[in-house]
Amino acid sequence: xxxxxxFFDQDKDALTAKINEYSETALYVAAGAGKSSxxxxxxxxLVDKMSPEAPELRDLYDCTPLHIAAWVGxxxxxxxxxxxxxxxxxxxxxxxxVCPLHGC
Numbered sequence: 001x002x003x004x005x006x007f008f009d010q011d012k013d014a015l016t017a018k019i020n021e022y023s024e025t026a027l028y029v030a031a032g033a034g035k036s037s038x039x040x041x042x043x044x045x046l047v048d049k050m051s052p053e054a055p056e057l058r059d060l061y062d063c064t065p066l067h068i069a070a071w072v073g074x075x076x077x078x079x080x081x082x083x084x085x086x087x088x089x090x091x092x093x094x095x096x097x098v099c100p101l102h103g104c
Contacts, residue, residue: 031069031077
């Protein structure tokens with residue numbers, strides 16, 4: 001995350017920028033990328049840099065990064081996200097994943 005860290009340090013708006021056709025941010029991609037220590041470190045670094053409200057941003061399907069992490073079984077990312085913003089577990093998404101923890 002060396003060059004990514006520099007990028008996000010230089011442009012704080014990049015943390016919440018929609019980066020794909022699904023209106024996902026870098027945190028969505030990191031939370032859904034897998035369970036490797038590198039992916040989890042990316043989630044931690046992004047969450048640490050974000051405002052407390054930023055993880056509440058929703059994608060095209062009305063889901064948060066917590067929905068994505070739960071859906072792919074990334075329990076470490078789920079823990080990181082809930083430690084930063086516990087109320088994420090109460091935000092419902094689309095019809096497929098209503099509550100993030102139902103996706104686990």
